[in-house]
Amino acid sequence: MTISQHQVLVIGAGVVGLSTALYLRRAGLEVTVLDPLGPAGGASFGNAGMLSPDTATPIAMPGMLRKVPGWLRDPLGPLAVRPSYFPRALPWLLQWVKAGRLQRVLAVSDAMRALHRDTLTCWRELLGDALYRDLIRPSGQVHVWERDDASPTEAVEQQIRDRHGIASQELSADDLRQMFPGIARDITRGLFVPGNGYTVSPQRIVHSLAELFRAAGGTIIAERAMKLIPREGGGWLAMTNLANRNADRVVVAAGAWSAQLLSPLGIRVPLETERGYHAMLFSPSVTPPIPISSKTRAFFMTPMEDGLRIAGTVEIAGLDAPPDERRATILVEHARRLFPELQAGDVRYWMGFRPSTPDSLPILGAASGQNGLYLAFGHGHFGMSGGPPSGRLLARLMTGQSPGIDPAPYDVRRFTH
Numbered sequence: 001m002t003i004s005q006h007q008v009l010v011i012g013a014g015v016v017g018l019s020t021a022l023y024l025r026r027a028g029l030e031v032t033v034l035d036p037l038g039p040a041g042g043a044s045f046g047n048a049g050m051l052s053p054d055t056a057t058p059i060a061m062p063g064m065l066r067k068v069p070g071w072l073r074d075p076l077g078p079l080a081v082r083p084s085y086f087p088r089a090l091p092w093l094l095q096w097v098k099a100g101r102l103q104r105v106l107a108v109s110d111a112m113r114a115l116h117r118d119t120l121t122c123w124r125e126l127l128g129d130a131l132y133r134d135l136i137r138p139s140g141q142v143h144v145w146e147r148d149d150a151s152p153t154e155a156v157e158q159q160i161r162d163r164h165g166i167a168s169q170e171l172s173a174d175d176l177r178q179m180f181p182g183i184a185r186d187i188t189r190g191l192f193v194p195g196n197g198y199t200v201s202p203q204r205i206v207h208s209l210a211e212l213f214r215a216a217g218g219t220i221i222a223e224r225a226m227k228l229i230p231r232e233g234g235g236w237l238a239m240t241n242l243a244n245r246n247a248d249r250v251v252v253a254a255g256a257w258s259a260q261l262l263s264p265l266g267i268r269v270p271l272e273t274e275r276g277y278h279a280m281l282f283s284p285s286v287t288p289p290i291p292i293s294s295k296t297r298a299f300f301m302t303p304m305e306d307g308l309r310i311a312g313t314v315e316i317a318g319l320d321a322p323p324d325e326r327r328a329t330i331l332v333e334h335a336r337r338l339f340p341e342l343q344a345g346d347v348r349y350w351m352g353f354r355p356s357t358p359d360s361l362p363i364l365g366a367a368s369g370q371n372g373l374y375l376a377f378g379h380g381h382f383g384m385s386g387g388p389p390s391g392r393l394l395a396r397l398m399t400g401q402s403p404g405i406d407p408a409p410y411d412v413r414r415f416t417h
């Protein structure tokens, strides 16, 4: 058997792998991407499409623990942990709790801000002006609450926005009714974040990265990397389901599956999957003009080019358990709490695997002690925002350019040392 030789192998063709691959290719490297599912076959397919330069709030927050028991009592609430999976998830959950301390949250918010603030700039760099305008709407996003009372995390969220000079505007019930005709009467309070936006198609935007990458001379191969083996004298052997491939350098960007490839190398990362769901309504009777999220029920409604997407919630149940379709169907019920007149029409239900670290920051950069191995995963709830800036950061690090932002907060050693 001949063994193919590659300069750079990128494992995973989601938003993170393809952003990295395209930046690397444009920097002049020979780059090949492996993914058995092709572009956007993972979480990048079905997310809510939020592109959020002005989101710098991690998921674990002070005060949040108080909400968790109530959420867990409701099997269809915003957070569910499958009882049989609980023992496996426990170490990650404990790290998640630790990450929710205020000092850590503020430090994480600094690193999230540094990464996310350039998301629209990076998307424009990657897509070019015409595709950017076709696929991205810098419209702002609206968050709403069902009750008047403040949630325990709100004060810290405002502290984070103030810390980073992020503009936001409180919305009254009247403001909301003007922006979203037909919105329910018990939605009395909202927050407009004007600097954020969304894509009208997560799938098409990631496929566009793939097309641009191919047009720039990159290659995408439908193979699954089964094992990574360091070669004597340098470089890596990737055993795939169909071939053996040698590479000078390998980038692991396999989303929620990244830890599986790394643990045989002794690299143990706290990567859990927060499974999320969407209901895609192809002929909805109501379409909000801009994305609206329910902070009470933890989901987004996004007006996409092929219909209305209702996406969100978190289920901790690992990579193997089948989807719980009730978590997807309930999203339509949740959406009716915002828009009582909503008729769903044709619906597609979907589940995807968010690749999540306990502190909400991705793992980016060289794998310590493993020459030529690079890590780019763990973007959790924010990969559509963090993916392109992560690709730019990693490509700069790999090609000896100035990284532009401090890479230290994303270093894997925060977990392994």
Ligand SMILES: Cc1cc2nc3c(=O)[nH]c(=O)nc-3n(C[C@H](O)[C@H](O)[C@H](O)COP(=O)(O)OP(=O)(O)OC[C@H]3O[C@@H](n4cnc5c(N)ncnc54)[C@H](O)[C@@H]3O)c2cc1C
Pocket: 011, 012, 013, 014, 015, 016, 017, 034, 035, 036, 037, 038, 039, 040, 041, 042, 043, 044, 045, 046, 047, 048, 049, 050, 051, 223, 224, 225, 226, 253, 254, 255, 256, 257, 258, 261, 275, 276, 277, 278, 300, 311, 312, 313, 351, 352, 353, 354, 355, 376, 377, 378, 379, 380, 381, 382, 383, 384, 385, 386, 387
């Ligand atoms: C319901 C939901 C809503 C979301 N909403 C938003 C949002 O509004 N905004 C936002 O920024 N983020 C959102 N996210 C998060 C976002 O979708 C993810 O962070 C992002 O897609 C992760 O990208 P990725 O490239 O790391 O992983 P993925 O898109 O999952 O890609 C990983 C790829 O690696 C491939 N792969 C795995 N193992 C191997 C292997 N061994 N060999 C080769 N290939 C392999 C897989 O086939 C897959 O295609 C949401 C996620 C969900 C589930």
